[in-house]
Amino acid sequence: RLTRPPFPPGPNPLPIIGNILDLTPKELWLTAFKWARTYGPITHLRIFNKSLVFLNTPKAVFDLLDKRGSLYSDKPHLVMAGELCGCENMAAFTPYGDRARRQRKLMQKAFGPAVIPRYHGLMQMESRPFLSRLVSSPLQFQDHIRRYAGGLTLLVVYGHQVKSNDDPFLNLAEECVGILANRIASGGGIWPVDIFPALKYLPLWFPGASFKRNAVIWKAKMEEFVDRPYEFVKSEIKKGTARPSFVSTLLEPPKLFSYDASTDDDDSSSSDHDSSFSSHNTKASQDTTTDDHDIRWTANSMYSASIDTTITTLSHFILAMVQHPHVLRRAQAELDDVLGTGGDGLGSSPRSAAKRLPTFEDRAKLPYCDAVFTETLRWGVPVPLSLPHRLTQPDTYEGMYIPQGSLVFGNIWAIMRDPGLYQDPEVFEPERWLARDAIEEEAGKERDPRAFVFGFGRRRCPGTHLVESSVWLLITSMLATLDIRKARDEKGVEIEPVVKFENAVFRTPSPFVCDIRPRSEEALRLIMEGE
Numbered sequence: 001r002l003t004r005p006p007f008p009p010g011p012n013p014l015p016i017i018g019n020i021l022d023l024t025p026k027e028l029w030l031t032a033f034k035w036a037r038t039y040g041p042i043t044h045l046r047i048f049n050k051s052l053v054f055l056n057t058p059k060a061v062f063d064l065l066d067k068r069g070s071l072y073s074d075k076p077h078l079v080m081a082g083e084l085c086g087c088e089n090m091a092a093f094t095p096y097g098d099r100a101r102r103q104r105k106l107m108q109k110a111f112g113p114a115v116i117p118r119y120h121g122l123m124q125m126e127s128r129p130f131l132s133r134l135v136s137s138p139l140q141f142q143d144h145i146r147r148y149a150g151g152l153t154l155l156v157v158y159g160h161q162v163k164s165n166d167d168p169f170l171n172l173a174e175e176c177v178g179i180l181a182n183r184i185a186s187g188g189g190i191w192p193v194d195i196f197p198a199l200k201y202l203p204l205w206f207p208g209a210s211f212k213r214n215a216v217i218w219k220a221k222m223e224e225f226v227d228r229p230y231e232f233v234k235s236e237i238k239k240g241t242a243r244p245s246f247v248s249t250l251l252e253p254p255k256l257f258s259y260d261a262s263t264d265d266d267d268s269s270s271s272d273h274d275s276s277f278s279s280h281n282t283k284a285s286q287d288t289t290t291d292d293h294d295i296r297w298t299a300n301s302m303y304s305a306s307i308d309t310t311i312t313t314l315s316h317f318i319l320a321m322v323q324h325p326h327v328l329r330r331a332q333a334e335l336d337d338v339l340g341t342g343g344d345g346l347g348s349s350p351r352s353a354a355k356r357l358p359t360f361e362d363r364a365k366l367p368y369c370d371a372v373f374t375e376t377l378r379w380g381v382p383v384p385l386s387l388p389h390r391l392t393q394p395d396t397y398e399g400m401y402i403p404q405g406s407l408v409f410g411n412i413w414a415i416m417r418d419p420g421l422y423q424d425p426e427v428f429e430p431e432r433w434l435a436r437d438a439i440e441e442e443a444g445k446e447r448d449p450r451a452f453v454f455g456f457g458r459r460r461c462p463g464t465h466l467v468e469s470s471v472w473l474l475i476t477s478m479l480a481t482l483d484i485r486k487a488r489d490e491k492g493v494e495i496e497p498v499v500k501f502e503n504a505v506f507r508t509p510s511p512f513v514c515d516i517r518p519r520s521e522e523a524l525r526l527i528m529e530g531e
């Protein structure tokens with residue numbers, strides 16, 4: 001003790017309980033940001049005998065979470081979330097080891113970069129109904145995004161097609177992701193029982209054991225969330241009506257899903273969902289040690305992780321457009337130039353809307369739209385403290401001691417709001433990404449929000465490549481066809497959107513009032529085509 005280096009700096013702990021009173025159940029990233037400004041690249045807190053470490057600079061996150069990934073890729077064993085609430089098998093909670101590697105392999109098969117082009121057709125097919133739902137009930141935009149994101153993953157992972165916002169699987173997912181993110185993981189996910197595991201033996205009726213009574217209810221919900229869509233696929237397989245999907249292809253022995261990278265190029269234009277899997281099913285996978293349990297939980301992990309993150313990102317995009325009409329107009333002008341214009345100029349835009357919806361082939365010609373997407377990720381910071389990693393051995397970094405078992409948070413919020421990295425970081429300014437080679441140059445690469453907002457090292461988000469395509473397509477499709485602006489009251493006065501962030505893990509804006517409508521009659525026709 002006397003010879004080891006000091007802990008990283010941080011707020012003074014109280015005797016025994018440490019810094020527990022410094023933690024906030026909501027928006028912990030705002031407090032962690034203040035610590036970063038006060039204490040520098042690393043902040044250390046102690047909760048009873050557990051260390052919490054916040055890494056506040058790109059150098060600190062890359063040095064530790066990336067370069068020392070073999071030490072920093074475990075996940076905390078949380079008695080409350082994992083054992084009592086039954087989440088220990090979800091990918092984001094799986095300890096680093098064989099099971100985590102098997103799960104990530106499966107996710108790579110479903111959503112690795114080379115596979116994504118196979119879903120392009122499906123995304124394009126789903127984006128038009130999304131726009132049409134948005135136009136018919138714009139105030140429910142978060143419901144529509146939920147349906148799009150959940151629907152896309154449900155179709156790809158379970159072969160289930162969502163037909164309404166009231167879909168039972170979508171409702172179940174919303175309820176469970178809400179419980180997980182805002183109840184179980186509230187305040188960083190540390191409960192007294194995580195500090196004193198013996199508390200788990202308290203009988204349910206015992207005063208102060210309400211956490212256990214809640215855990216019983218939440219665990220039952222989580223199991224239902226994992227099992228119901230999975231059992232659905234099994235029964236569809238039995239009936240012979242299963243759509244090809246990630247789960248069905250892994251479950252049907254003669255059609256084990258095998259991903260063969262050499263076949264990517266010739267299939268990239270595939271435009272129907274079925275071909276994402278079925279055309280590649282003939283070759284049985286030789287290395288499949290996957291069992292029912294792995295498939296069940298991996299499928300659920302991808303599904304549950306895709307919904308809130310996408311809702312959050314796209315809600316930030318809509319908010320940014322409402323608050324920055326000049327950005328919307330510039331992006332629309334770029335799209336009009338590339339897609340061609342026509343029509344009557346119903347909307348307030350200087351032009352009258354694009355002639356067709358954007359496709360992935362247009363992307364290279366739309367640098368400003370790409371800049372809007374990049375800036376949305378930076379400005380919105382969907383998961384501001386990432387998810388905690390656990391350190392498996394004691395470590396020393398720049399003369400500071402980080403104890404074994406520390407929970408380590410990449411403080412993405414502090415990085416995305418660092419004026420040393422991004423001038424006027426609070427300002428939504430896509431132009432910052434247009435400076436020549438802003439992202440390609442070495443210095444630019446280090447600033448690219450994609451290097452941060454999806455987490456770090458061996459636990460980095462496996463959904464990044466899907467998001468890169470699906471969110472880009474939705475953003476550009478909305479820009480091409482819709483005007484997004486402030487709503488007006490009955491006197492015609494603009495209503496400023498009021499936004500609150502009341503979450504513990506995701507930075508999801510509360511629903512806000514805005515006006516979303518087609519840019520022109522022609523845009524409306526384009527949206528409604530095929531309805």
Ligand code: HEM
Pocket residue numbers: 091092093104107111153301302303305306307309310313382383386387388389453454455456457458459460461462463464466467
């Ligand atoms: C804009 C959207 C998204 C953002 C910002 C995002 C961000 C993140 C972050 C910050 C993490 C924690 C990484 C870490 O521990 O270092 C994560 C983990 C994860 N994400 Fe995403 N994500 C998004 C969309 C998705 C989608 C669409 C999927 C599924 C298709 C997905 C699946 C997962 C899974 C399974 C994990 C846990 C990985 C592990 O612990 O090994 N995410 N994500």
